[in-house]
Amino acid sequence: DGGITQSPKYLFRKEGQNVTLSCEQNLNHDAMYWYRQDPGQGLRLIYYSQIVNDFQKGDIAEGYSVSREKKESFPLTVTSAQKNPTAFYLCASSMQVDQPQHFGDGTRLSIL
Amino acid sequence: GQQVMQIPQYQHVQEGEDFTTYCNSSTTLSNIQWYKQRPGGHPVFLIQLVKSGEVKKQKRLTFQFGEAKKNSSLHITATQTTDVGTYFCAGTTSGTYKYIFGTGTRLKVLA
Numbered sequence: 001d002g003g004i005t006q007s008p009k010y011l012f013r014k015e016g017q018n019v020t021l022s023c024e025q026n027l028n029h030d031a032m033y034w035y036r037q038d039p040g041q042g043l044r045l046i047y048y049s050q051i052v053n054d055f056q057k058g059d060i061a062e063g064y065s066v067s068r069e070k071k072e073s074f075p076l077t078v079t080s081a082q083k084n085p086t087a088f089y090l091c092a093s094s095m096q097v098d099q100p101q102h103f104g105d106g107t108r109l110s111i112l
Numbered sequence: 113g114q115q116v117m118q119i120p121q122y123q124h125v126q127e128g129e130d131f132t133t134y135c136n137s138s139t140t141l142s143n144i145q146w147y148k149q150r151p152g153g154h155p156v157f158l159i160q161l162v163k164s165g166e167v168k169k170q171k172r173l174t175f176q177f178g179e180a181k182k183n184s185s186l187h188i189t190a191t192q193t194t195d196v197g198t199y200f201c202a203g204t205t206s207g208t209y210k211y212i213f214g215t216g217t218r219l220k221v222l223a
Contacts, residue, residue, distance in 0.1 A: 031209075042118075042200060043155070043213040050209060058210060059113075090154055097209035100145060101202075103154040 003027065006091050006104035012112050013078065013085060021076045021107045023091035031097045032074035036060060037088040037106075046089075049074055050097050078109065086110050114139045116203050118214035126222050131191050133217035135184045135201035142206040144177060144184045149216075150197040158186075158199075191221045 004025045013019045025032065030051050035043040045058030049068040063082025068074050074093075078085045088108050092101040115138045125131050135144065143162045147155035159168055161177035161184060168175045174187045184201055198218045202211040 035213075040218075042215045043202075045210055045212075048210065056209075059212075092155075098143065098204065100157040100160055101147075101155075101211070102157065106154055 004104035025093045029093035033092040035090045116214040124220045131188045141203040144203045
């Protein structure tokens with residue numbers, strides 16, 4: 001079955017620590033996205049990538065970094081510079097950037 | 113910057129009643145998408161509207177895109193308990209590839 005796999009499902013971060021959230025898709029999609037969702041809120045775009053080896057900042061990129069070395073993979077690193085990282089992180093992909101997005105099951109990140 | 117607002121924020125309806133959520137953008141959109149997110153789940157794509165004044169139907173769901181392409185609505189006829197969730201609109205403007213999600217409308221259906 002084709003889809004998007006996010007791991008881990010739950011993640012805990014210590015103060016001053018960087019953590020990396022994994023996102024893998026086997027849908028052969030060119031575009032991939034990372035969103036942050038806070039309780040009772042909508043989705044806010046962190047980063048997006050239209051194609052391999054290219055990515056753009058979204059509206060809340062500060063304290064986050066990404067890479068897109070392979071078409072299937074778009075990992076997100078939450079750095080220690082992100083002072084309020086507790087949230088639900090959703091990865092998505094689409095055939096191209098203006099097409100419907102398919103979402104993974106998300107990763108819940110908390111601070112220890 | 114571009115903003116997308118949705119109203120209402122919450123809606124409780126009796127099963128069988130109709131439900132409508134409205135999406136309003138501060139700027140003209142090139143297209144708009146609608147998603148449904150069940151409690152504890154991830155957003156699932158429902159539909160995409162591209163043309164001014166476009167109306168699309170999916171069984172009990174009717175989607176409209178305004179003539180000025182700055183607003184959209186989702187109407188559910190005769191709600192069922194399976195309609196429970198949060199409905200989001202997401203719009204993008206010409207020349208960008210960033211979808212701005214609306215604040216969402218959380219629907220509760222009382223049996």
